[in-house]
Amino acid sequence: MSMTSVPTSMRMNQSTAxxxxxxxxxxxxxxxxxxxxxxxxxxxxxxxxxTVYTYESFTAEWGPGPAIKTGFEEQCGxxxxxxxxxxxxxxxxxxxxxxxxxxxxxxxxGLDTNLMAIAEDTGLLSRSGVDTSALELPTEWTSDTxxxxxxxxxxxxxxxxxxxxxxTSFDELIDASEELKIIIQxxxxxxPGLGLLLWMKSVYGDKAMDKWQALQPHILTVxxxxxxxxxxxFLNGEAPMVLSYSTSPAYHMEIDETxxxxxxxxxxxxxxxxxxxxxxxxxxxxxxxxxxLNYLISPEAQASIPLGNVMYPVTDLEDKLPASFDxxxxxxxxxxxxxxxxxxxxxxxxxxxxxxxxxx
Amino acid sequence: xxxxxxWWASGTAALLIIAAMTLLPLAAMLAQAGAIDWQGIxxxxxxxxxxxxxxxxxxxxxxxxxxxxxxxxxALSHKPTFPGRSLIVSLFxxxxxxxxxxxIYGIVAVFGRTGWLNEFLALSDIKPLAFYGLPGILIAHVxxxxxxxxxxxxxxxxxxxxxxxxLCRQLGMTPxxxxxxxxxxxxxxxxxxxxxxxxxxxxxxxxxxxxxGGGPRSxxxxxxxxxxxxFDFDITLAVSLACVQLLICLSxxxxxxxxxxxxxMGFDIYKMGQNSKSDTGQDDPRQGxxxxxxxxxIHGGILVIGIVFVLLPLLALVLSSFNGKTxxxxxxxxxxxxxxxxxAVSLTAACLSVTLGLALLxxxxxxxxxxxxxxxxxxxxxxxxxxxxxxxxxxxxxLFLLLRPLADVFSIALIxxxxxxxxxxxxxxxxxxxxxxxxxxSAQDRLLRSLGIQxxxxxxxxxxxxxxxxxxxSLALSATLSAGDxxxxxxxxxxxxxxxxxxxxxxxxxxxxxxxxxxxxxxxxTCLLLFAAIQWLIGGKxxxxx
Numbered sequence: 001m002s003m004t005s006v007p008t009s010m011r012m013n014q015s016t017a018x019x020x021x022x023x024x025x026x027x028x029x030x031x032x033x034x035x036x037x038x039x040x041x042x043x044x045x046x047x048x049x050x051t052v053y054t055y056e057s058f059t060a061e062w063g064p065g066p067a068i069k070t071g072f073e074e075q076c077g078x079x080x081x082x083x084x085x086x087x088x089x090x091x092x093x094x095x096x097x098x099x100x101x102x103x104x105x106x107x108x109x110g111l112d113t114n115l116m117a118i119a120e121d122t123g124l125l126s127r128s129g130v131d132t133s134a135l136e137l138p139t140e141w142t143s144d145t146x147x148x149x150x151x152x153x154x155x156x157x158x159x160x161x162x163x164x165x166x167x168t169s170f171d172e173l174i175d176a177s178e179e180l181k182i183i184i185q186x187x188x189x190x191x192p193g194l195g196l197l198l199w200m201k202s203v204y205g206d207k208a209m210d211k212w213q214a215l216q217p218h219i220l221t222v223x224x225x226x227x228x229x230x231x232x233x234f235l236n237g238e239a240p241m242v243l244s245y246s247t248s249p250a251y252h253m254e255i256d257e258t259x260x261x262x263x264x265x266x267x268x269x270x271x272x273x274x275x276x277x278x279x280x281x282x283x284x285x286x287x288x289x290x291x292x293l294n295y296l297i298s299p300e301a302q303a304s305i306p307l308g309n310v311m312y313p314v315t316d317l318e319d320k321l322p323a324s325f326d327x328x329x330x331x332x333x334x335x336x337x338x339x340x341x342x343x344x345x346x347x348x349x350x351x352x353x354x355x356x357x358x359x360x
Numbered sequence: 361x362x363x364x365x366x367w368w369a370s371g372t373a374a375l376l377i378i379a380a381m382t383l384l385p386l387a388a389m390l391a392q393a394g395a396i397d398w399q400g401i402x403x404x405x406x407x408x409x410x411x412x413x414x415x416x417x418x419x420x421x422x423x424x425x426x427x428x429x430x431x432x433x434x435a436l437s438h439k440p441t442f443p444g445r446s447l448i449v450s451l452f453x454x455x456x457x458x459x460x461x462x463x464i465y466g467i468v469a470v471f472g473r474t475g476w477l478n479e480f481l482a483l484s485d486i487k488p489l490a491f492y493g494l495p496g497i498l499i500a501h502v503x504x505x506x507x508x509x510x511x512x513x514x515x516x517x518x519x520x521x522x523x524x525x526x527l528c529r530q531l532g533m534t535p536x537x538x539x540x541x542x543x544x545x546x547x548x549x550x551x552x553x554x555x556x557x558x559x560x561x562x563x564x565x566x567x568x569x570x571x572x573g574g575g576p577r578s579x580x581x582x583x584x585x586x587x588x589x590x591f592d593f594d595i596t597l598a599v600s601l602a603c604v605q606l607l608i609c610l611s612x613x614x615x616x617x618x619x620x621x622x623x624x625m626g627f628d629i630y631k632m633g634q635n636s637k638s639d640t641g642q643d644d645p646r647q648g649x650x651x652x653x654x655x656x657x658i659h660g661g662i663l664v665i666g667i668v669f670v671l672l673p674l675l676a677l678v679l680s681s682f683n684g685k686t687x688x689x690x691x692x693x694x695x696x697x698x699x700x701x702x703x704a705v706s707l708t709a710a711c712l713s714v715t716l717g718l719a720l721l722x723x724x725x726x727x728x729x730x731x732x733x734x735x736x737x738x739x740x741x742x743x744x745x746x747x748x749x750x751x752x753x754x755x756x757x758x759l760f761l762l763l764r765p766l767a768d769v770f771s772i773a774l775i776x777x778x779x780x781x782x783x784x785x786x787x788x789x790x791x792x793x794x795x796x797x798x799x800x801x802s803a804q805d806r807l808l809r810s811l812g813i814q815x816x817x818x819x820x821x822x823x824x825x826x827x828x829x830x831x832x833x834s835l836a837l838s839a840t841l842s843a844g845d846x847x848x849x850x851x852x853x854x855x856x857x858x859x860x861x862x863x864x865x866x867x868x869x870x871x872x873x874x875x876x877x878x879x880x881x882x883x884x885x886t887c888l889l890l891f892a893a894i895q896w897l898i899g900g901k902x903x904x905x906x
Binding site: 056084086091093094095097098099102103186188189219221222228233238350355358 | 404405406409410413473492575576577579587589590591592593594764765767768769770771854855866869870871872
């Protein structure tokens with residue numbers, strides 16, 4: 001690098017010659033960058049395009065999403081449904097909270113009864129204007145913000161080949177040998193995860209935290225959403241039991257034609273989840289959103305629920321309900337907190353869970 | 361001839377930009393912190409456990425990394441000449457360029473539940489070893505920091521004068537006495553600063569803990585901030601965690617000043633590596649001090665273990681990225697848009713970072729050389745290291761609070777990511793450019809002034825030829841770092857805007873391992889190509905790094 005040995009004039013000539021290439025390369029770099037940024041900035045802003053935030057398994061090709069999208073688009077003619085699959089169900093609420101009033105979503109689909117009061121308190125939702133009086137639900141429906149579109153009971157689903165004798169209550173699960181592993185979901189991101197938290201709370205009350213601590217050795221892992229727990233881990237044999245729904249075995253009985261995966265009936269009772277959809281206040285497409293919510297509870301859309309979302313439909317499908325639904329377990333007792341109870345308790349219960357999960 | 365800017369113009373501009381990018385978000389965050397019930401925070405067991413785990417895993421990682429690096433460095437120093445030695449030494453600096461999340465994929469493929477190691481153990485009916493949680497975090501931290509520590513220690517061993525080695529031989533010193541009186545003596549001066557460096561890196565580590573942490577049981581402050589914001593929308597918790605992180609980073613920084621550690625993040629070794637005399641003649645004075653087959657076996661064994669540990673994950677990654685899904689992932693629109701986002705972020709962040717770095721150095725050079733205000737120049741330059749005190753997740757939290765009322769932060773994700781990434785690369789840029797910038801000036805400053813060569817002419821004819829190689833290196837490195845970063849995009853990314861690291865994280869998170877492997881391969885290739893292409897385009901023929 002010693003420059004003193006080279007006459008300055010010579011050096012300059014060399015470097016001037018190089019400058020061309022240098023300028024070219026800078027131009028290439030800058031050009032590429034600009035082109036790529038522009039390509040990404042294309043925003044689809046159509047007045048008849050409805051953006052629906054939901055969770056991954058709803059939009060999967062085997063899920064109810066594709067059929068509902070096609071059905072609704074045929075019905076409305078010129079509109080399109082744009083499903084946005086977020087990586088977890090409770091994550092839908094977090095996302096619209098994070099985005100606030102500038103959220104591009106029109107409809108949220110996949111929150112549940114437990115999150116209703118919390119979601120309503122954000123002030124981000126508008127009244128649905130949908131008549132829900134004719135729906136068949138195991139619980140009375142009074143909310144005029146949320147539209148229920150399916151329901152089910154949380155249950156541990158087990159692999160009969162790996163676990164011939166599953167526990168029949170939380171006590172049995174906790175006292176089982178440490179070999180018995182379960183996969184659960186994070187109550188902060190997933191509605192089943194939150195469901196388990198509330199299920200334990202309704203069974204154990206003030207002792208719930210101790211029981212969570214006692215359950216720790218059985219928890220193989222805590223996933224962010226239901227899909228990775230069920231499909232990626234449980235069905236790949238990573239653990240013999242997973243937190244899911246009492247309805248899950250129906251899918252395996254109908255589609256896979258196997259009785260291998262069953263739900264374990266718990267003598268404590270099972271916690272009820274009603275899944276809901278709602279309109280966002282800031283959406284300029286209230287009317288289209290309302291149409292969609294109405295379609296969601298129509299018999300046509302509901303027909304894709306039993307084997308698409310593997311939950312109970314909210315309308316009577318009569319003979320269209322798959323036969324396997326008669327072979328599912330019936331909870332001895334239905335457990336449920338009111339949305340307001342969950343709103344008031346959730347933060348401290350999640351803290352309890354975090355504390356129990358971080359160990360001592 | 362254009363009008364000349366005053367010497368302080370560029371530095372002040374850079375300073376203002378950096379301040380705007382950091383102090384505004386910080387202020388937004390502290391404004392929120394005022395409303396926090398700190399009494400309650402002090403009693404929040406979860407928070408205390410997260411802090412304790414962050415410190416504990418960083419300490420354990422540091423100890424393990426140093427304990428494994430010392431034998432490797434000694435073995436390399438004891439065998440000054442053998443074929444492939446310089447290759448090993450460069451392999452050990454590869455971990456600087458490989459994106460963390462890519463290496464994590466390789467580590468999972470080797471040590472994970474269904475990885476090579478457990479498959480091998482299954483042959484002899486040994487139960488799979490636990491991996492997610494603390495074991496995984498420690499393995500990954502050692503993977504990244506053992507090579508770094510080994511190279512820094514090797515450098516200090518190589519700086520032992522030849523006379524000392526000859527003296528050892530004349531005195532007939534045994535290997536143990538040599539270690540005690542010469543080698544350990546030399547290394548122990550390096551150790552505190554080195555340990556602090558590794559501790560800081562592990563303490564603020566994000567991608568590793570987020571991917572391998574396995575639930576709330578093993579969460580560090582950085583990851584807890586991310587979770588508080590993205591899982592729970594708990595701004596209070598996020599801000600209080602960020603404040604704690606800020607305090608601890610400040611203390612670490614202060615401690616490093618006391619230890620005279622230079623905050624180079626270990627990057628100095630890149631420069632030292634270039635002039636390390638690894639392939640000197642056969643008559644190295646160290647030859648024959650560790651005689652016999654036993655020593656050969658020990659040295660060989662240590663080196664083989666070290667190399668296998670570093671190489672295996674990379675091998676696993678390369679092999680697994682060719683699978684049944686390779687073509688479909690390559691042609692997938694999600695992958696392609698993530699790829700273009702990655703390249704755009706990386707090049708823009710690199711340009712921004714290098715521009716800021718040059719602007720700062722232009723003014724500090726003036727301060728230090730012409731005005732002889734050494735201390736002031738150094739202070740100005742230190743502002744470029746602000747990201748070390750304000751880690752990406754803390755800065756991100758602040759940006760989030762600042763911008764959320766104004767806009768949908770997810771739609772401007774790329775801009776925010778570019779900002780954070782450019783600040784993350786800035787310490788490296790400053791480190792690489794500092795010496796060449798000073799050299800270019802101090803040697804010829806008077807001469808050039810008397811000849812009246814200044815401004816653009818001076819830059820073009822004097823600075824540029826001398827600086828193009830370090831410039832190319834700093835651009836290449838900051839582009840690579842930005843392309844591989846997960847922390848900023850994890851906070852601001854969504855299904856609308858993804859980069860390859862985020863896509864890889866998501867594919868790993870949903871256990872789509874084949875797709876993840878291909879994504880990791882693409883990201884690795886992108887980084888290597890960016891690194892090589894920038895150096896080739898800008899660095900000129902005799903480019904740096906050769």
